[in-house]
Amino acid sequence: MEIFRFICKRTLWSLVALVGLSIIIFTLSRVVPGDPARMALGPRATEEAVEALRIELKLDQPIIYQYFHWIASVLKGDFGLSLMTMRSVTDDIKIYLPATLELVIVAAIIQCVFGILLGVLATASQGSYMDYFLRIIAYIGVVTPSFVFAVLFMLLFGYKLPILPVLGRTSVGLGVQPITGMIVVDSILRCDFPVAVDAFVHLLLPATALAMNGMAQLARITRSSMIDNSERDYIVMETAQGLSKKEIFFKYLLRPSVIPAVSVLALQIGALFANAFLVESIFNWPGLSRYGVEAMLFKDLNAVSAVICIVGFVFIIANIFVDILVAIIDPRVRLKAGE
Amino acid sequence: MSSEVLLEVKDLNVYYRVYEGLMHVLDDVSFSLVEGERLGLVGETGCGKTTTFRALLRVLDSNASSKGDILYKGCNVNKMSQTELLNTRRTEMSMIFQDPTSSLNPVFTVGEQISSVIRANLQAKGINYSENDIKDIALKALSDVLLPDPERIFDSYPFQLSGGMRQRICIAMSVATERKLLLADEPGTSLDVTIQAQILGLLNNLVKTTGMSVILATHSLGVVRETTDRVCIMYGGEIVEIGPTRSLFANPSHPYTRALLACVPKLTGEGIAEGIPGEMVSYLNPPKGCRFQPRCSFCNEDCNRTKPKLTLYEDDHYVACHKADL
Numbered sequence: 070m071e072i073f074r075f076i077c078k079r080t081l082w083s084l085v086a087l088v089g090l091s092i093i094i095f096t097l098s099r100v101v102p103g104d105p106a107r108m109a110l111g112p113r114a115t116e117e118a119v120e121a122l123r124i125e126l127k128l129d130q131p132i133i134y135q136y137f138h139w140i141a142s143v144l145k146g147d148f149g150l151s152l153m154t155m156r157s158v159t160d161d162i163k164i165y166l167p168a169t170l171e172l173v174i175v176a177a178i179i180q181c182v183f184g185i186l187l188g189v190l191a192t193a194s195q196g197s198y199m200d201y202f203l204r205i206i207a208y209i210g211v212v213t214p215s216f217v218f219a220v221l222f223m224l225l226f227g228y229k230l231p232i233l234p235v236l237g238r239t240s241v242g243l244g245v246q247p248i249t250g251m252i253v254v255d256s257i258l259r260c261d262f263p264v265a266v267d268a269f270v271h272l273l274l275p276a277t278a279l280a281m282n283g284m285a286q287l288a289r290i291t292r293s294s295m296i297d298n299s300e301r302d303y304i305v306m307e308t309a310q311g312l313s314k315k316e317i318f319f320k321y322l323l324r325p326s327v328i329p330a331v332s333v334l335a336l337q338i339g340a341l342f343a344n345a346f347l348v349e350s351i352f353n354w355p356g357l358s359r360y361g362v363e364a365m366l367f368k369d370l371n372a373v374s375a376v377i378c379i380v381g382f383v384f385i386i387a388n389i390f391v392d393i394l395v396a397i398i399d400p401r402v403r404l405k406a407g408e
Numbered sequence: 409m410s411s412e413v414l415l416e417v418k419d420l421n422v423y424y425r426v427y428e429g430l431m432h433v434l435d436d437v438s439f440s441l442v443e444g445e446r447l448g449l450v451g452e453t454g455c456g457k458t459t460t461f462r463a464l465l466r467v468l469d470s471n472a473s474s475k476g477d478i479l480y481k482g483c484n485v486n487k488m489s490q491t492e493l494l495n496t497r498r499t500e501m502s503m504i505f506q507d508p509t510s511s512l513n514p515v516f517t518v519g520e521q522i523s524s525v526i527r528a529n530l531q532a533k534g535i536n537y538s539e540n541d542i543k544d545i546a547l548k549a550l551s552d553v554l555l556p557d558p559e560r561i562f563d564s565y566p567f568q569l570s571g572g573m574r575q576r577i578c579i580a581m582s583v584a585t586e587r588k589l590l591l592a593d594e595p596g597t598s599l600d601v602t603i604q605a606q607i608l609g610l611l612n613n614l615v616k617t618t619g620m621s622v623i624l625a626t627h628s629l630g631v632v633r634e635t636t637d638r639v640c641i642m643y644g645g646e647i648v649e650i651g652p653t654r655s656l657f658a659n660p661s662h663p664y665t666r667a668l669l670a671c672v673p674k675l676t677g678e679g680i681a682e683g684i685p686g687e688m689v690s691y692l693n694p695p696k697g698c699r700f701q702p703r704c705s706f707c708n709e710d711c712n713r714t715k716p717k718l719t720l721y722e723d724d725h726y727v728a729c730h731k732a733d734l
Contacts, residue, residue, distance in 0.1 A: 300469055302510040309467045309505075310525045310581065311497030311532070321524075325515045399515055400565045 075396050075403055076389075083385045090381045091143070095136050098374045105152060108368045139374070148375035153367045158375045161360065166379060167250025168238060169349070169356035173341045175276040177387075180283035180337065185330055187284070188291025189323065195296065203288065210285025216347035219278040223351065226274060234271050236353045243267050275352040279344055283337040287330045295326040328399050335391035342380050414589060414621050415464075416440040420476035422456075422463050422645075424691075431691035433459050433645045435699070437476075438718070441589070441621055446612075448632035448653065449625040450668070451642035454688055457625035459645075461503055461591045466493060480589075498532035502582040503591040506625075508574035512566040519562035522546045522581050529585035549584035550577070554606055572599045579607065583614060590614075590622045596631065608635055629672055633657055638724075641665045644689035644699040647718065651725030661727045663704050698730070706731045 106122040107114070126149075127135055142149065148158035191203040227235035234240065238252055245256045245264050253272065256264035298304060299322055307317050346358035357376060364372035396403040422434040434456050441447055449457050463474045466485060478485040480496065488496065505511040513521055523542050526549075530537045543562070550558035553576040566574055579595055592611065596604035612635055614620055626632060632639055632653065639656050641649040641664065649662040660666045667684045686703030695701055701711040710730050718726040 302505060302507055303513040305462070305467050305469075306503075306505050306511045306578070307513070307521075307524070309462075309465045309497060309503045311494050311499075311528050312524055313494065313528070316524065321513050321516065321521075325513065328515075400517075401514060401567055404565065404568065 071403055072393075072396060076393060079389055079392050083389055086385055087382065090385075091140060091378065092136070094374050094377045094381070095139060098370050099132060099135070101368070103368055105368055105370045108152065143375075143378065148378075149371035151364070151369055151372045153364055153369040153372060158371050161372065162357065162375055162379060163250065165355060165357040165360045167247075167252075168354060169342070169345055169358055170383070171251040171253060171272065172276055172279060172345060172349070172354060172356060173338070173383075175272050176279040176283075176341050177334070177338055179276055180280040180287060181331075181334055183280075184284040184287025185291050185327055187288035188295065188330065191288065191292045192295040192299075193318070204292075207285040207288045207292075210281050211289065213281070214347075215279050215282055215344040216351060218281045219275065219348045219351040222274045222278050233274050235274055238271055238354065239264065239268050240271075275348050275354055278352075279341055279348045282344070283334075283340065286337065287333065290330045290333055291327060294329050295322060298322055298326050324398060328395060331391060331395050331398065334394075335388045338387040338391075339384050342384070412443045414441050414443045414445075414481065416477075416479040417464070418477040418479070420460070420463060420474065420478065422459050422468065422472055422474045424469070425471045425473070426692075429692050432694055433691050434463065434474075435644075435646045435694070437642075437645070437647055439640055439647060439650060441623065443588075444615065444619045444621055445638065446615060446622045446624065446636045448636035448639040449623055449642060450627060450629065450632055450639060452627060452668075452688070455642045456645040457642060458506060458593055460642075461593055461623070461625065464591060465497060465501060465503055495532050498528045499585075500587060501589045501591060502587045504579050504582045504593055504595045506593040506597065508571055508578050511578050512574055514566055516565075517562070518550075518564055518566065518569075518577055519543070519546060522549065522562075522577070522584060525581050526584050545584055546580075549580040552583070553577075553580045553610065554603065555580070572603060575599055576603075576607070579611075583611075586618060586620075588620060590620055592622060592624045594626055595624070596626070596628070611635070629669065641668070644694065645691065646699055646728065648700065648729070649725075649727045650718065651721070651727075652723075655722060655725045659722065659725070661721050661725075661732045662700075662729045663706050663731070664700050698728075 104119070104123075106119045106126060106128060110119055110122060123129055127138055130138070139149075146159055148162070150156070151158045151161055154161055187203055187207070191200050191207075194200045194203075223235050226233040243264050245252055245259055245261055248255045248258055252268040253265055256262070256268060304317060304322060307321050312321070342358060345356060346362050348354070349356040349359045357379065361373065361376035361380075364376060392402075417440065418438050420434055420437040421432070424431040424433060437456070437460060439447070449460065451457055459468070459472075462468045464478055464480075464485065466474075466488075468474060474486060476486070480500065483492065483496075485493070485496065512518070523539075523546055526542050526545050527537070530542070547558045547562060550561055555561050555573060555576050561569065561573070561577070566577075569577070575595070575597075576599075579592075582590060582592075590611070595611070596607055599607060608631060611622060611624075615622055622636075624632070624636060636653050638651065639653050640647055641656075641662065643664045649656065649660070649665050656665070657669070660669055664684075671683055684703060689695065689699045689702070695712075696715075697713050698704070698707070698711045698716050701707045704711065708731075714730075716728045716730050718728045719732070721727045721732055
């Protein structure tokens, strides 16, 4: 199976990337100026107490030793103690990661499906008012930051036309015993469908606000690559052979044209995590991005390294997933990588 | 050979709108073809052979416009409805594209692509079929063009095959189902000589057994001499000379045709041919008179002012030159 070989190869390379990422994260977190122990205990703490914490955090050991010590505990799932919350970082992440993951996954699906759909629609109506309208919308979508969309949506759907909830992950009083931490998934697993619907409705606005940039970008890429490909020899040949317009458009033109859009999706998943911070703040979404920024401001080394590590890990997983998707669509990637 | 007229092209003009202006590529191209006839279309690169073919099937690029009458079995292709056009492409005419590396869709298997073409043809004819029938027709077409191991090629992607194989797949696609008129745009250019001879032999056989007509665009005069009944010499988007192959080779009367024949390397090795001095005509701003006049050594004032019309030179042999009697 060529696709299986492709996945194995791709995963092995990702491991190399992960090791590199861990080195960079660790180094950066140690070279930033300031004393984490002092930050944690505050200016009034005694010198002895600070020194004790430094030893406990292994900050007095050589840097190489610190790295391997850190890696060993990370592999055991232990990111150490958060200096900000004074709880285990792993426990904090268990609470915050699923919320962000849920948001980012839904946003990625929205931008992929609707971005490509709008691109196809614009191509099909090329030159008409529909096309111009969609292109203007796409320009606006590309240049407007996602927090602006978040505020706009909040005004529109929470104030002027209150049809969708704008705050939190569920309505007050609703909830579900966590399994994965993602409320929609958990409530479906526990067959609690009213909660699933409620949680999903809560997801719609923040996820759409987050997806807008990428969606506009994907629509533009899809449209331009379809128009570009439509004058290729193979499309002319298929037209000359009498294939129907519908078959050419939806089969022979669409498939080679979505490849660039899907490849770009991998990069955009990174941007989704970055933009999630402001969107989470506006929609009062208890997510990892917000936690991460607060940890940075507090100089909470363990929490910062953990957040970057987790985001990097998710990003790499997402990239593998997108690469597999591209390989399924494009035989050239699938077959040449196997050689 | 029946003498029913299959295709009649009258005053075909094709323009391309480009950034610099309007290119007037085909200029009053007129010719006709009877059933079962093999017509050669000869001229240097850029003289409008491919444009002529694409105009016949109405598959010109979006920046091109075509004027004139293309009467196929009495119906004007330029005025056909979408359904008529689709049926004509599916059952009547088919074209072999010149560049095999870009004429196949890179993300679909050869089998999927050739099956689509066969399916469209069978649908247009109203024949009931199963997917197995289609595969059988496809495999037969692939082995007809001398491709080894058609089963494997059916399941391959174009990038896994060589240029020559892809060329033969393009040919197989065009001849997999029966057509009345085949437009072959340099079908042998990227094949080696032995395969080229076999492919041309194959096309010749098809003409004999099915009564199909062929227009063969090429710049190989040898091929034309061997495989066609009539020849059409094109220069700069115009037909400069047209006539029965034998008569035209025996008696080339347009200065361009003569120069072209002089360019063929001789087996006796009497030095290298001189080529034709000068440059191809600029379609943005073509000369008012004869388009070949800037490169012609016989030209005079007349050639500069007025465009020569195709006039009878000898039996069925026409030439567009003021100086044809020279």
